[in-house]
Amino acid sequence: MPQDFSKDVAAIASIAAVPTILDVVCRTTGMGFAAVARVSEDRWVACGVRDEIGFGLQPGGELKIETTICHEIREHRAVVVIDNVAEDPIYRTHHTPQMYGLQSYISIPIILPDGRFFGTLCAIDPRPRSLNNPATLGMFKLFAELIAFHLDAHQQLAASQASLASEVQNSEIREQFIAVLGHDLRNPVASVAAGLNLLDRTEDIAKIRKLTGMMRHSLMRMSGLIDDVLDFARGRLGGGIQLDRGDEPELKAMLEQVVGELRSAHPDREVLSEFDLSGPIDCDGARIAQMLSNLVANGLTHGAEDRPVTVRAHRARDYFELSVANAGEPIPLVVRKELFKPFVRASAKPSQQGLGLGLSICSEIAKAHGGTLEVVSDAGETRFTFRMPL
16 A cells, blocks of 8 residues: 655645745755655655646655665765766766756755755756756755755654643543443442441341342442453553464354343343354454453443344354344434543433443454444434454
8 A cells, every 4th residue: 555645745845944945955956856755665645845847746646666866865865966968978868858848957965954855956957057066956955954854843743732732632541431330339339338338237038039139230330340440440451352262163053142141130121042153263252252241231321121132143254243233212413433542431321320331342353353333323223343354
């Protein structure tokens, strides 16, 4: 894929001195065309141009790299000066002057402070010009260094702004994380504390069992929150969720177990499943089961209570696909675009619990498997689909 040099063109355009530099170059040398060019191994792109001879290039325009002398300058990083092509022992038979009708040419490399080659400051004209003298060479060298200095400053500023934006984002995530975690952990902790207080005041076995069941459920909620926090932290600090991947022969049984557990936890809801899997599948089975658990829980939370959540999984010749669908209100487009980011929720029901990390973790699991997780939502249904190549 061709390298995108639009940022380099924009960087040169942002340097206010470049038009003046090109104007001075043309006026002092008599050259009719001057340019700042971005030169790579296989491309020559004009970033800044002054054209008084109708050469026809504009910023962003290109020449075939093999037709230029700048290609050679990139390799040896030396100045090339031609006062009169017809009399020059090296370049009088060179293809570039012949192709473009040049009689005079000067080009000096633009080297960034860290030693990287950016391109050239060059000028051409169809008539001979006196260029190979200390004053002209000194001027071109000074201008090339000035452009390199401005480019370096531009890149450092862009890096600083990106770093600042990243820090602001991290700060916002930390604040949001602490607020949500504090809010969502407070409820199960308060539930356990209340249960313990009631246990101290009762000897009724039936009531005790009811209270311990309630506290056990609260502890499971806290455990789930902690697991989500750990996965979130691993994903952000470790460059993504780590997998224990291999041929998983029991994936169907693992997925069926997840569905069974959620059916038991939500006896008033219907969860339909259809698994068409044969043979082992190269994956981390526990992580795929975790993804399914989060997606089904999401469907139960946000889906219509009188309609089923439908789970399907099948293996084709070259991919594995898992989908979870529910009826209910469609997810707004503006929310859909952010849905797989941390702390984003599809809706804000009063009874909703959790950190809003489930879908983000599902997305990370999908990426770790080299797959995709996508959502489609309309008035008919909301469907999450994970697809992984085999």
